[in-house]
Every structure is written in structure tokens, then in C-alpha cells.
Amino acid sequence: MAILQSINKDHLKGAAVGVGVCAVGYYIYKKNQTKVDGFLKKQGINVQTVNHKDYANMSLEELMESKELIEDLIAEKEVNVEATMEEAVDAE
Structure with missing residues (x-):
């Protein structure tokens, strides 16, 4: 319980900002997925997609x-x- 008591507003703001940044990053990646995957493939990183x-x-x-x-x-x-x-x- 001591851990929960030490969490303050700054921790919650940081977590919210982190989730927001991750969501924006994921959105940008999905919007440019073919370009990013092509770039990674040229670098020798084979990104396998599950979808289509x-x-x-x-x-x-x-x-x-x-x-x-x-x-x-x-x-x-x-x-x-x-x-x-x-x-x-x-x-x-």
C-alpha cells in the first residue's frame, strides 16, 4: 500500500502523456506502415505483419x-x- 500512497498527480500526468505519445506513434506508424516496413526491410529487419x-x-x-x-x-x-x-x- 505504500507504493500507492506515493503516487501523485505528476505520476498520473506522466502516465497519461506516455499513453498519448504511444497512441500518436502507433497512429503515425499505421498510416505509413508500408513505407516504414519497406525501410526496415532495407535495413535487414524483416517485419512480419499478421493482418493483410x-x-x-x-x-x-x-x-x-x-x-x-x-x-x-x-x-x-x-x-x-x-x-x-x-x-x-x-x-x-
């Missing part, structure tokens, strides 16, 4: 890696579905 990939601008190697990943995920899902169906049949 622009498959038309990907290299053949990147497309093949994506294809293999998707095929692996499909195989895992099929195994899970088969196992679930077998459990359902065994339960009857």
Missing part, C-alpha cells in the same frame, strides 16, 4: 514460404477435425 499481406508484391520465395505455412496449418486443422470426429463416433 500484399501477395502481388511478394517474391517467389516469400510466396512459397506462405504456401508452405498455409499447407501446414491446413494439415493440422484436418488432423484436429478427424480426431474430433473419431471422438464423437466413439462417444456414441
